Ligand code: HEM
């Protein structure tokens with residue numbers, strides 16, 4: 001057992017992000033020190049779990065709590081602490097809110113959105129082809145595709161995307177905005193959604209925001225209006241930068257692994273399996289956050305975590321665990337058993353996971369099928385990567401075909 | 402067995418091992434080799450198992466009452 005007070009905490013993230021490469025320190029820690037003290041840019045020190053089994057315990061075991069983070073100086077990547085919301089709740093509070101929207105995101109419901117998503121993808125590719133190469137895959141494909149889908153699902157006018165894109169981008173910029181600006185943008189976003197909620201009351205529509213408003217009005221005792229607004233804003237934002245960033249990341253990985261890409265092209269039925277492997281392989285987050293607080297003493301990775309101590313689980317490290325994945329650093333699009341946790345685990349397992357999967361399958365499938373000559377249009381060192389953000393991804397991706 | 406009780410099942414073909422049900426209803430589900438499984442098939446009627454079934458992302462959980470009527474997912 002380790003005595004916390006004697007261990008020096010490592011600065012975390014361990015290093016500045018280098019494209020999609022994962023710091024080799026994770027592999028070493030999994031081997032020799034699976035639970036390690038870390039210090040994030042803001043907030044209190046924490047433990048970091050790096051093995052697949054331990055990360056699943058931290059995320060899935062009821063002895064670890066997100067609600068206990070409220071009121072603590074939570075370890076985090078951004079100056080401002082985002083308090084409240086679904087990701088800061090435990091069952092049964094969490095269940096109450098999650099059930100309000102869970103039905104809209106089941107695999108069955110998401111399947112119904114697939115034809116429309118295909119149509120959007122095809123139209124975007126048509127427009128790229130009509131304008132001729134080069135095109136920026138981020139701006140012309142990966143950004144509008146998921147945003148249009150989430151807008152239609154929620155019932156947010158796509159025409160307003162320039163407004164809420166600015167506001168939501170502001171939340172995840174780790175350094176470039178002041179706390180006051182971040183608060184201002186958040187207020188704008190919540191004000192905007194609040195207005196849509198009022199509109200639904202006057203004139204019901206056939207979308208998720210309206211369904212949430214109706215559930216709220218029927219069960220005033222179960223949800224506050226503030227919760228409905230915050231959840232809808234969270235869906236709009238979480239449905240944004242994640243898939244928007246992963247689509248170009250996936251395209252980049254495929255274009256830099258030509259043999260794997262050729263294997264994928266040979267049979268479109270391989271796309272879903274390939275998307276799972278890309279989810280495992282691409283470390284989207286620069287670092288993991290959203291620490292879980294132990295509610296009692298729990299042993300994790302050979303260390304006794306004391307009640308009240310925060311533990312962070314590294315999804316990216318878990319997804320490279322050699323005891324779970326054969327040859328984990330190799331991209332193998334046909335990988336058969338793939339219990340990756342790229343969408344998390346436990347009660348907070350990504351609400352949008354089935355939607356994101358469908359969007360990624362449609363997006364990658366369309367690029368592969370329609371642009372067989374797709375290539376990156378600049379030499380690799382000239383690609384610009386996002387900086388100061390929570391996620392890894394390309395700022396722009398010039399492509400030709 | 403109680404004749405007024407409910408039965409819970411997890412379809413292992415569908416389950417994606419999200420761990421959501423185990424987190425929501427740890428008294429009723431546990432993980433086994435990466436997939437969820439009921440701790441006991443027969444349960445006393447409780448909202449918790451309905452919550453789990455309604456929240457499962459792939460609708461792999463079925464809750465039935467004593468005469469086999471599907472209670473959840475709706
Ligand atoms: C791996 C990446 C990310 C994950 C898993 C994630 C997850 C989430 C979740 C679950 C929420 C809802 C939390 C709540 O209601 O308390 C949320 C809120 C939010 N996220 Fe993220 N997010 C990610 C990246 C981003 C990015 C890249 C952006 C910006 C474009 C963003 C912007 C926001 C905003 C604006 C909110 C709403 C905050 C509020 O209403 O207080 N997130 N995020």
Ligand code: HEM
Nearest residue numbers: 086087238239242243246290342343344348350351352356
């Ligand atoms: C490739 C795309 C995406 C990835 C990699 C991703 C990843 C994740 C992860 C890892 C978590 C768990 C965070 C934690 O437990 O600490 C999460 C939670 C969540 N995600 Fe996603 N996400 C994606 C897309 C989406 C989309 C499209 C939506 C919305 C429609 C969404 C909505 C949410 C929400 C609401 C939660 C919080 C769930 C809860 O607290 O119960 N995500 N996501």
Ligand code: SF4
Nearest residue numbers: 416417419420422457
């Ligand atoms: S919630 Fe559904 S998919 Fe997730 S572990 Fe339980 S049964 Fe499996």
